[in-house]
Every structure is written in structure tokens, then in C-alpha cells.
Amino acid sequence: MNLLKRVRRELIQALYRAYKNKVPEFACIESALNQRGHHEVILDHFAVIQLPSNHSGISNLCQIFSALGYIVQGLDYLAEKQNDFLWLTEIDAIHQSVRETLPQVVVADFRLHELPREIKAIVEKYSCEISSSPLQQIQRLSGQAYLGDEEAAEQLLALLIRYFSERQWPLPTIANFQAVNRVNELLAWVLALGCIPNHFGILANMIDGFDNLETFMAFIAEDLRLPLNRHGGLIKGSVAMGIEQGATLGMPVEVKLADGNLQIPAPFIEFVWRYPRISTSKPVAWKEYYTGFMAQNANKVIESLTDR
Numbered sequence: 001m002n003l004l005k006r007v008r009r010e011l012i013q014a015l016y017r018a019y020k021n022k023v024p025e026f027a028c029i030e031s032a033l034n035q036r037g038h039h040e041v042i043l044d045h046f047a048v049i050q051l052p053s054n055h056s057g058i059s060n061l062c063q064i065f066s067a068l069g070y071i072v073q074g075l076d077y078l079a080e081k082q083n084d085f086l087w088l089t090e091i092d093a094i095h096q097s098v099r100e101t102l103p104q105v106v107v108a109d110f111r112l113h114e115l116p117r118e119i120k121a122i123v124e125k126y127s128c129e130i131s132s133s134p135l136q137q138i139q140r141l142s143g144q145a146y147l148g149d150e151e152a153a154e155q156l157l158a159l160l161i162r163y164f165s166e167r168q169w170p171l172p173t174i175a176n177f178q179a180v181n182r183v184n185e186l187l188a189w190v191l192a193l194g195c196i197p198n199h200f201g202i203l204a205n206m207i208d209g210f211d212n213l214e215t216f217m218a219f220i221a222e223d224l225r226l227p228l229n230r231h232g233g234l235i236k237g238s239v240a241m242g243i244e245q246g247a248t249l250g251m252p253v254e255v256k257l258a259d260g261n262l263q264i265p266a267p268f269i270e271f272v273w274r275y276p277r278i279s280t281s282k283p284v285a286w287k288e289y290y291t292g293f294m295a296q297n298a299n300k301v302i303e304s305l306t307d308r
Contacts, residue, residue, distance in 0.1 A: 242290025
């Protein structure tokens with residue numbers, strides 16, 4: 001394994017561990033699957049969102065993951081949430097099996113010019129505090145790691161873990177959070193919690209014993225009794241689309257803001273069922289499955305971060 005691939009793998013492992021500490025429901029699912037003889041959960045993707053600014057946002061995130069050896073696979077837009085997103089996969093995924101491939105990365109930000117003037121002003125009050133991006137340092141260290149520099153690889157990993165564990169802007173006030181939340185709940189969530197992964201997706205079609213996403217979701221709802229996202233139906237997508245998705249609801253947790261605490265949804269868990277591109281029982285190669293995303297599905301899945 002080359003150093004840059006090792007950095008990718010260890011970064012995702014670190015983000016995944018931190019995410020699971022915030023989402024105890026994940027341990028319930030893993031334990032239940034272990035009891036059924038499934039000892040490995042295949043991750044499909046994870047998502048990070050930033051506020052847009054000169055030093056942050058979708059372009060910044062895309063360039064960071066590109067420096068690590070990811071390539072863009074597609075992009076789309078959630079009009080209801082003024083949210084642009086794109087997804088990337090590691091460059092060698094096309095030559096790998098599903099089980100070997102690291103989860104795709106979904107990165108996103110917001111079109112502030114489409115929001116009311118007062119909301120745009122609130123967001124920019126915080127985003128203007130982002131004075132720099134580590135992008136150039138990440139690109140330099142990535143180049144050195146690619147050439148086999150162990151020390152650079154360690155520095156790169158530490159920098160990335162720190163960057164995706166911290167908020168790049170100050171904590172909002174309760175009043176500012178609530179004002180943004182009334183207009184765009186997803187934007188308010190990002191304003192409060194930063195660009196930590198807001199969800200990881202489990203690749204449910206790689207878990208034996210389930211015939212389809214409906215039976216898997218029944219297992220989550222009936223056996224584990226976890227609250228599920230029912231916006232747009234329990235299952236979003238279709239066989240014809242090549243992808244079906246479901247999700248838990250983000251459970252309310254107390255979050256510290258600048259002048260007090262509020263209950264805000266924690267990250268959630270997504271369940272993804274990807275269908276083969278050609279008629280076959282269960283392909284092995286990553287490229288043999290539908291690998292994209294659909295905005296109409298994503299728009300409903302991300303409702304897991306709302307508090308309604």
C-alpha cells in the first residue's frame with residue numbers, strides 16, 4: 001500500500017471512529033449484525049459540508065480530497081436547501097472490488113446569494129473569520145507522501161484529522177442559529193457543528209441475508225427499533241435509478257453555542273442499496289454497480305438533520 005493510500009484509509013478510519021462516538025445507534029447496528037454472523041460493515045460514503053468563503057467551501061474541499069488521490073465522479077444541486085454537492089472516489093476504485101474500495105466522499109456548500117439578505121449577512125459574519133485554508137500545505141505534503149516520505153505522510157494525516165474535527169469559524173449565537181434555522185436547517189446545522197461528517201452510509205446490498213433494502217430497513221425498524229427518516233417515504237430511490245437509500249433520524253443532542261446550549265440533531269446513519277449495472281446476482285467489482293447519487297433522493301435523506 002502506497003503512503004497516500006494509507007493516509008486516505010487512516011483518515012477515514014479516524015473520522016469514522018469520531019463519528020461513531022457521536023452516533024451510539026451505530027454500535028447497536030454493528031452488534032445486531034454481528035449476532036447474525038456479519039462481522040464487517042462496508043461503508044458506501046460519508047459527507048462533509050462547509051460554509052462558502054474565500055478559504056472554505058466546495059472547491060476547497062474538492063481540492064483537498066483531490067490532493068489525497070480522489071477524483072470527481074459527479075455533481076448535483078439541492079435547490080430546496082441552496083446546497084451544491086459533488087462526490088469523489090479514490091482514483092483506483094475502478095480497478096478494485098467493492099470490499100477493497102474506500103467510501104466515496106460527498107462534499108458540499110451553499111449558494112448564499114439565493115438566501116434572504118439577512119441570512120446571507122449572518123452566515124458571512126462567521127465565514128469571514130476563516131482567514132486561511134491548509135490546502136497548499138496539504139498539497140505539498142501529499143506530493144511528498146506520494147514520493148514515499150513517511151514523515152510527510154504522518155504530518156499530513158495529523159493535519160487532516162485536526163482540520164475535519166474542528167470548526168473553521170466561531171460558534172454562532174443562539175439567535176443567529178435560530179434565524180438561519182428558520183430558513184435553512186441544513187445550513188444552520190453546519191453553522192453550529194462545522195464540517196464534521198454529518199453521516200456515513202452503510203452499503204446494505206453487501207450484507208448477506210437481506211434480499212433488498214426494504215427487508216434491511218425492516219430489520220432496523222422492527223428488530224432494533226431505531227427512529228427512521230420517513231421524508232419522501234422510508235425508501236428513497238428505485239431499482240430503475242440504480243440506487244435506493246434510507247436513513248435514521250439524527251437524535252437530538254445538547255450542543256454548546258456562543259451564548260448557551262441548544263438541542264440539535266446529531267449525525268445520522270444512511271443505508272444504501274446499489275444495483276448492478278448489468279443483470280447479475282452480485283458483482284464483485286466496484287465499477288459493476290451504479291456508483292452515483294440522485295439529488296431527489298439526497299434532498300430527502302438529508303432531512304435526517306432537521307429537528308422536525
